[in-house]
Amino acid sequence: MIGEMDADSVVGYFRGKSILITGSTGFLGKVLVEKILRVQPDVKKLYLLIRAPDAESAKLRIQTEIIGREIFHVLKEKHGVQFNNFIEEKICPLLGDIIYENFGLDNAQLEELSKDIDVIVNGAATTNFFERYDVAFDVNVLGVKHVCAFAAKCPKLKMLLHVSTGVKP
Template sequence: MIGEMDVDSVVEYFRGKSILIAGSTVFLAKVLVEKILRVQPDVKKLFLLIRASDVESAKLRIQNEVIGREIFQVLKEEHGVGFHNFVEEKICPLVGDITHEDFGLDTAKLREVSKDIDIIVNVAATTKFSERYDVAFDVNVLGVKHVCAFAKKCIKLKMLLHV
């Protein structure tokens, strides 16, 4: 059993950290995003890697598929009218795809983001047994390869967690 001291040190560890989450629209990632924002509001940034055509589409997906979900109700009540400002300050949509090298980010964005990230959490995967082989391979194999290659470019990286 994890003691209270251990939990406190984990919560404290996230203070001031920038975290990249790949697969942020899957259930486990939503739980992680909500938990981090609730227990450590002093996290610096949560970069959510989102497949979208542009930043506005990515923001819409985050609104509809992540923060718009019932799991965020406690945070909404806690922050009241300041909820959207809090979320906008903490969550940074990153338009990209793990099936592409460097997530398909342009050089300037890659350079900017790779300087800031302390932690990468990869929960992106396809778990459908009936998935086409090429799709499953791209996400579950090449995606992991791309996450690892991206991690090597993150100069402040302290942790890579692959689920």
């Protein structure tokens, strides 16, 4: 069991950090995003890698599938009318997908992102036991490879956390 002192040090660790989160629209991803924003509002930035056809659709997915969920009720109450400003300051949508090398980001985006990232949490995966083999392989295997390759390009990286689904292709 984590003691109060240990929990405080974990919370303190995220102050001023930039975190890349994959799989943020999934169940665990939403919980992680909300928890970080609630317990450490001084996190520098949460970069959320979002699959979408364009930037506007990525923002809409964040709004409807993450921020708009009931779990964010406490944060909305805490920040009141400043909630949207807080979210815009802390969350940066990244249009991309882990199935692509460099997440499908262009070189300028990739370079800027790699210089800012302190922590990567890879929670993207398919948990569908009946998924086509090639789709499951792309996400659950090649996706991890691409996340690791990106991590190697991040000079400030202090931690890479991979959350496994347990689903094997």
